[in-house]
Amino acid sequence: MYIALYDENQQHLTNIDNVSYDTTVRVYDNDSFNAEGVSNEDINNAKILVLNDDVGTYKYACFANEIKPENNKRTIKGLDFKTLWDTEILIDYTAENSFDGKLSAIFNKIKTLVFDSDDALVNKIPVRVVIPNDETDTTEMYGSYQGTYQIANAYKFLKCYLKYYEYNIESYYDVVVGEIVFTFVKCQTSLDIDLNDFIYELTTTSTTTNKAVATIKFEPNESVTERPNTIATIYYYRDKNNNIIQGDKYGNFENRLYPVQQKLFEAEYLADSQFEAVYELANARYVDNIVIDNNLTIDPIDFADYPLYTKVRLYYEGQLYKTLPISEKITTFDGGGLNTKIKLGFKKILLTEIIKN
Secondary structure: OOOEEEOOOOOOEEEEEEEEEEEEOOOOOEEEEEEEEOOOOOOHHHEEEEEEOOOOEEEEEEEEEEEEEOOOEEEEEEEEEHOOOOOOOOEOOOOOOOOOEEEEHHHHHHHHHHOOOOOOOOOEEEEEEEEEOOOEHHHHHHHHOOOOEEEEEEEHHHHHHHHHHEEEEEEEEEEEOOOEEEEEEEOOOEEEHHHHHHHEEEEEOOOOOOOEEEOOOOOOOOOOOOOOOOOOEEEEEOOOOOOEEEEOOOOOOEEOOOOEEEEEEOOHHHHHHHHHHHHHHHHHOOEEEEEEEEEOOOOOOOOOOOOOOOEEEEEOOEEEEEEOOOOOEEEEEEEEEEEEEEEEOOOOOOOEEEEEE
């Protein structure tokens, strides 16, 4: 393995050879990348690193965040390209008929605000964003932003839509063209696993929010007017199958989660409180935990080639136990060879992993 280094003008600087590394790619959170290698050159102006195998096949790329020299040894720390989305923007829908609630229109709006900037340095390294056409009407869940504006972190705003509609943003560096490419991806891959084929540990679902209520903020005047019971209020629920359902105040439908764990959200605009309510429930999805050791299996499966957000249906004693997505892929390459770990679900207390030698 070797790492090719480029400066911010995309000029090749040098290669770092005999590389060992570990990288974790994640569905929503930033990737992490750490590596060690050998080089005779001191490099202090590297901006992009590209990991390649010994025959030059692209494996991974990110920003070169830090390179520490120690004799000929070089220790490298990377920074995920997704950090380019981690910036504040003004989302303005005050112009007449300016709001388009289709999902791809929301994605394109944020992309335009982040990268189609008057700031000349924003596109110092060119960025291309690939957004599939998705005409899903988001107003059914989030309401309309027409006539409003807000200052928000672009990635936090996106994540609410990404999590609910189950998209993630993949990235790579096109060395030939010289641009960072982001692609909005909705994974359709699924996989069945029989837990009897694995050594595993199961834990119960942690108690998390399963009901969120969105309403408009009420400001009593000097005479302390009574808060009217007609203020617009929207009710959302998360069911046993991790669906997010908009319903009425009674919540009388099948597969409700008990006991009720409720959170209330209010804002000047109803759409803002709807956004926060749905985001709360989206963050509570797939927080179950399972640990599977793939070193001891009857029917080993290589998970390395399965994409992020692959839905893994877990069966126990012939019955479907639960479905969890692949949320992380952890890859390590050293003297012992290549090792891949796959994390299922989004619970952060205990690492959920499938281990593959």
